[in-house]
Amino acid sequence: MIRYFKVRNYGSIRDERVLDMEATDDATLEDYYCVTARDAERREPVRLLKLAVLYGPNASGKSTVLEALEAFRDLHLQPNQKKHEEIGVYNPFLFDGRSGGEPTELELDFFVKDRDSGDYVEYRYTVKFDRRYILEERLLHWPNHREAEVFSRTTDLDAELSRISWGSTVKDDQKYKDGLELHTIPNVTVLGAYSGVNARIDALEKVSAWMRERWMPGIGPKTRLFEWAKRQIRNEEGGRAILRELINKADFHINDFDVVEEDAPTEALKKLLDAFGREDDRREGIKDAKMLRADFEHTVRHQGEERRYTLSERRESGGTRRFVGLGAVIQKMILGHRDLATIDEVETSLHVDLLKHYILVFLRNTGESQLICTTHDVSLLRERDMLREDAVWFTEKQDDGTTDLFCLSDFDSRTFRKGSSIYNAYMNGKLGAKPNLGSAHIDKTGLDD
Template sequence: MIINFSIKNFRSIKDKITLSFEPENSGALEDYYIIEPVPGLKLLKLGLIYGPNGSGKSTILKGLDFLMMLVKRPLQQKNTQLDFSPFLFDEKTPNEESGFEISFVHGGVKYNYLVNFTREAILYEKLEFYEPNKALVYERTTDREKQLSSIKFGGKIKVKKTAVDALEANTLWNTTVLSGFLKTNIDSTELKNVTDWFEKVLATTITPELDLSKFITPQLGKKKINKHHILQFLKKADFKISDLIVKKKELHVNEEMKELVKMFMRQVQKSGIEGDIDMDKLEKNELYFQHSIKSGDQISTYMLPYDEVSDGTQRYYQFSGILDIMIGHGSVFPIDELESSLHPDLVKHFLLLFLVNAKKSQLIATTHYRELLMEKDILRNDAIWFTEQKEDGSTDLFSLSDFDSSVVRDTTSVFNAYKSGKLGAVPVLSDYYLDFKDEKQQ
């Protein structure tokens, strides 16, 4: 679970901002919001980020994705640049370091990971752990002239010199030590725990464009996602769906296509990713929704393929798969535009299902659904965040709990305060009249 996540000089973010899941001293909805992953450390399960278009909400989630990419999908050539933009509305920042810092808990241990980088190289890394006191796992520096990395392990970490040499050899100047560890045959409990968290706990951001059914449906077919749970989620959300049917359809591939797939797999394997495709057993999963319709005393069943149901039904089916994962396994899911294609009541229902049933997962979501702010009985102030664009064009991030009692009291309507602009983080709109006189003169 994430404790804090900080970003600097990344896309619209110039100065360091921090998204925190450490709760304020409040007993509000504690049974539903608070998890204690290690004794004495309480964390929030939910973070909702509001703000106008272009204010940087999605940039925070893209920062998490980019950090995960630095660990899981490293560059393969030392002369390849990292694919990101620093803050560009400034003369200095394009040439300055960018950075992430994340603290999280995994396997009952607290970790803190810091990485600074430019487009050309990873300049500095530090990984620390607490068991219970803070101790260094490793510190990495980079010689920019020689384009070489140097790794120093802490005194509590027992690693042979041959293992350190192997790890340094697999850590290019533009890749992280964590990514180097994933392709190095050495043993380190701390490095394994941290890379496991990035690989198995932190999920890629779910955007409105991402069709999660391509992941959920195969898992449903393999029974790795519980069909009965998905059906229960859908029924509780008032979808008249009585069953989910996954059919396997064999794909017929000509010889030319087989050769193309083989060439692609050879390139994938060269990059260090293991895997193969059985060209004689190519299949795809087709999902059907079974609807039971009552007509008089008769109940008839009808099958609809996934592609023919509404966008909202598709989206909630995908969210139901996510929900099953979050309830069954400790996970961190970022979602961009939470309300996309969903009725407002479904958004609220999804959040309540998560808060009540997911005991060891976190949800981070951006949203424009301000009516949710009316629901004081399900929201905590420290779980609500806002982004807005500062005068220099950079992103500012602040929490509803940052406002003192002169602005937000217990009796304050957060919805009205936000809608009226009292809390900031809303677009500043002009009037509706357009002046095209200059165009006519031209």
């Protein structure tokens, strides 16, 4: 679970900004929101929030925060394969004439739970990079109740060679360490290189597994979430009951569903085959391509009689398909298969009541999981019985084009009094992060009749 995420010089975020998932001392909704882990020295527990909701005007940087998180993940899980490839996630601030050539810095502090012992270990991963090189990289952890370095990495830019220094607590075979250094090319992180070598280094294995297995790829309005959900339904029979109950309670009048395999449509298959040359070996495999189709059983009442009808996915609304996809995310978390999801514009295609229901289902039914999302749906701010003040965040674009990121709990009592209406304070402009709109009048002077 994430404790905090720091980002500097990424997109519209020029100066360091921090998304903090550590709970304040507020006990509101404690049982639903807070997961307890140990702090670095285990002097006292660390309470981690399960939910963070980001608000702000269009183009204020909400999505940029999630994109920076995804960039951190991709650096490690989708490393470059060739030495002189550019680092694709490098996306510096461009509006001041200097930051465009400076490095991006990302830092993630997170806890990984040992599934056998139930103990948490805290990790802090820092990486600094530009368009061509991973310049610096460091991983800390806290085994045996004290800070220890797993490794630090630097890159010799002239020689284009990476150097890895290992901490004293890393007792793994030296040949594995040496082999990893040889495979860590200048534009790849140590963890990215580790994913491609035949070696085992315990601390790296745990961090790599957490990112690969527990952290879902980012979800946005255009993500083909329903297609992913169909594969999960097909592959995880045990999760069908959870998803079925979620859909039943969403008032779609759907009482069951099934996912079946079918041949790809002839026209779609022809286009796919035409995209490959006649000599391409992949044509043979494509000729037998299969697709997954979801069918939904609806229950309706006609003249007092209950009837059931089956509709294919093509006849379901976009909102229904979107909710099924989002439901599969929660299904994964309830089953304990995933712990972290980021969703941009979580309200896409959902009625506000359904969005509230979704968030409540997440809070009440998932265990040690986190959801970080953006939304424009300000009506959620009315829901004092489901939002903690330290879970509400805002982004605001400054005059110089930079993004500011701040939390509702940062405001003092002169601006926002604890327990008062978040919605009213936001809509009245007390909290900032609202669009500064001009007049609705359009000057038509000089236009032809």
